[in-house]
Amino acid sequence: MPRGDGTGPPGWRGRFRGCGHRFTIPRQAIIETLEKTSAHLSAEDIYLKVHTQYPNIGLTTVYRTLEVLAQMRLISKFDFGDGRARYELTKNSKKEHHHHLVCTNCNRIIDYTDFIDEEVELLNKTEKALSKKFNFEISNHLIQFYGLCEKCKKGESV
Amino acid sequence: MPRGDGTGPPGWRGRFRGCGHRFTIPRQAIIETLEKTSAHLSAEDIYLKVHTQYPNIGLTTVYRTLEVLAQMRLISKFDFGDGRARYELTKNSKKEHHHHLVCTNCNRIIDYTDFIDEEVELLNKTEKALSKKFNFEISNHLIQFYGLCEKCKKGESV
DNA sequence: CGCTTAATGATAATGGTTTTCATTATCAAG
DNA sequence: CTTGATAATGAAAACCATTATCATTAAGCG
Structure with missing residues (x-):
């Protein structure tokens, strides 16, 4: 059981480290936001949600984190034609x-x-x-x- | 002979008029450009091609014409992930x-x-x-x- | 604890697409 | 063939999602 932090998410930290990335508060917050919803959030949607709990996390970081997550294939990026990209965890609640x-x-x-x-x-x-x-x-x-x-x-x- | 029933094959003018639009030089030029290619052109691609023959047709008009054509379902708009939309005639050379x-x-x-x-x-x-x-x-x-x-x-x- | 370096965030820049608005051109009516 | 209403045009500016810049902060290893 790799954790040692209190938050006990199943190995996000390890997955990041395995890809040579650091696991930071902003990244954790963004992932938690994505885990909490079944909607298709845009970068700004995520920013606003994260912002309520961590007002100092910037939109830039959201974009960067999403890019890293997409590159790690942990999220999928969609374009539904409304002018902004939308994201969802690839492995979320049976919606593989x-x-x-x-x-x-x-x-x-x-x-x-x-x-x-x-x-x-x-x-x-x-x-x-x-x-x-x-x-x-x-x-x-x-x-x-x-x-x-x-x-x-x-x-x-x- | 452009017939008035709107069912005639080429009849671009008639098709435009049937939808309450005017058939203008820029629109004709843009359609011809789309007809001439099998590639997936971006708005700027089209602008540049049209520009060689009609240097006074602006990029704005290209965008507007593409919007009208899309709304008339005569072209399809695609996003291949390179940051710009690409267009092709829906009814083009057997590629229905x-x-x-x-x-x-x-x-x-x-x-x-x-x-x-x-x-x-x-x-x-x-x-x-x-x-x-x-x-x-x-x-x-x-x-x-x-x-x-x-x-x-x-x-x-x- | 300290060091290396990735990550962050405020800001500015980018670039495709849209708006604005004054001008021009289409086309139905006279 | 004109005319007139109004749709279409084009140059420029605005828009807006996304990216780049860069000084600062903090993750994680020893």
Whole structure:
């Protein structure tokens, strides 16, 4: 049980050290914020939340930490088309991997993992075929569906 | 002969008028530029190309025209992660619908339509299931694979 | 405890995209 | 063919998310 600090997060410090990074208060605070939510936070969202508890942590540090976390593959960075990047922990509450439904009207994001079974098959098949065909080494994918969410569908006829 | 029914093939002017827009020289030039290429041009790319023939067309107009075209669903706007949006005609040279391979090293974009047959079936299935499950009206999707292209795969070990 | 160096944060800079606003051009009507 | 309403244009400035700069602070090893 590597800890020795009171906060007992399962090995964040070790993971940072393993990548040659230091584990600091700001980084801890940012990770805790990400762990606490299921939303898709922007850098500023995170900054504001962190700021309530640690008013001296700057937006710059948020950006830098997010960059480090992304590079360590601990968070994923998304663009939903609203002009700012959004982030979420990759390993968070059983949501290991999921895709998004993006409402083009209200910008609501719906995560889903439910129907991935069929998709996974398709993806594996497709990725394999693409890799061979183009000699392209696929390491990641992005799948998003755009449309109108339940609410906006109703409001459309108004 | 530009017909008035709006269904005619080229009929750019008619399509614009049908949406309550005027068909101007700058718009024509921008569309021609998009028609002439199979690349994924940024606003500035388009501006520079258009600029050689019409030096007085400004970057602002390019942005505005792209917005109108996107709203008319005649072009698609993509974000490949290099900090600028990229555009392509939706109905261009048999490339009606395709997906992208994005090289995370050199930013090369590969279009593919080849294996979509299998994908289409599963996408339809998935979209139908998602629509029902979340009461979400899907109108579009984005599928991109990230990884290393042939060249960058080789260069990696250097 | 002290040292090396990564990390921080205030500030300024960057750069793609949008706004502003005065001017020009489109096109339906006369 | 003119005219007039108004959409479209373009130069410049504004915007705003993100990055770079740099002096200061603090993590973590010995």
